[in-house]
Amino acid sequence: MKPxxxxxxxxxxxxxxxxxxxxxxxxxxxxxxxxxxxxxxxxKYNKPGEVYLGSIHRLDxxxxxxxxxxxxxxxxxxxxxxxxxxxxxKKYLALVNRKPPEIKAxxxxxxxxxxxxxxxxxxxxxNTNAKKxxxxxxxxxxxxxxxxxxxxxxxxxxxxxxxxxxxxGCPIIGDLKYGHQKANSDKSICLHCSELSFTHPVKKELLLxxxxxxxxxxxxxxx
Numbered sequence: 001m002k003p004x005x006x007x008x009x010x011x012x013x014x015x016x017x018x019x020x021x022x023x024x025x026x027x028x029x030x031x032x033x034x035x036x037x038x039x040x041x042x043x044k045y046n047k048p049g050e051v052y053l054g055s056i057h058r059l060d061x062x063x064x065x066x067x068x069x070x071x072x073x074x075x076x077x078x079x080x081x082x083x084x085x086x087x088x089x090k091k092y093l094a095l096v097n098r099k100p101p102e103i104k105a106x107x108x109x110x111x112x113x114x115x116x117x118x119x120x121x122x123x124x125x126x127n128t129n130a131k132k133x134x135x136x137x138x139x140x141x142x143x144x145x146x147x148x149x150x151x152x153x154x155x156x157x158x159x160x161x162x163x164x165x166x167x168x169g170c171p172i173i174g175d176l177k178y179g180h181q182k183a184n185s186d187k188s189i190c191l192h193c194s195e196l197s198f199t200h201p202v203k204k205e206l207l208l209x210x211x212x213x214x215x216x217x218x219x220x221x222x223x
Contacts, residue, residue, distance in 0.1 A: 003036045007209050011075040011202045013037060014068045016211040019188020023058040023067055037069055057083055060159065065193025066211045078201030088198035092151040092161060093213060095190035095222070096170040099147050104138040109167055113158045119177060120163040133157040135164055143221050146173060161191060173218055184218050
């Protein structure tokens with residue numbers, strides 16, 4: 001299946017990742033998005049040999065949305081610095097089947113990752129393994145009995161949005177790992193990285209990249 005390219009220049013390429021796709025190879029050895037993008041570039045530009053493509057960030061396998069790769073080592077170094085310093089805005093859309101306690105709020109929790117279960121848990125701030133997690137959310141609308149949330153991620157913790165929304169009683173639709181009762185039709189979860197904005201690492205211009213929500217029944221009627 002070809003990658004859904006949503007932005008491309010000489011330095012960066014952005015893809016609308018489908019839920020269920022791997023950002024890059026893992027222990028499952030399943031096909032990954034980075035390999036698909038390399039194949040796309042090799043064919044489009046008739047490139048001989050190995051195509052260079054640098055991994056900047058990841059999305060959880062069941063999560064969809066904007067993911068960016070670097071086409072040059074210069075872009076990779078500079079983008080890594082942008083992500084490390086969090087000099088960017090990353091917004092998500094989430095579908096939950098319970099209305100959050102507040103229409104608009106900031107969530108702060110301390111999370112601990114369980115490596116064996118590949119899951120994060122809310123814990124006490126005094127836990128030496130805990131990391132502070134912060135996000136802002138706003139309820140945008142109610143669609144077909146589900147609530148559409150806009151989420152602004154302020155820190156980048158493991159499974160952060162999934163864990164924090166579950167902690168307030170609003171697990172993401174399709175997310176069996178964090179308490180939702182029913183899987184999605186394509187085994188994805190209704191968490192979508194809808195927007196990423198930052199200063200282009202080479203052109204030094206503000207770049208805003210948006211990705212449409214997946215074309216699956218669970219997201220139907222959500223624009």
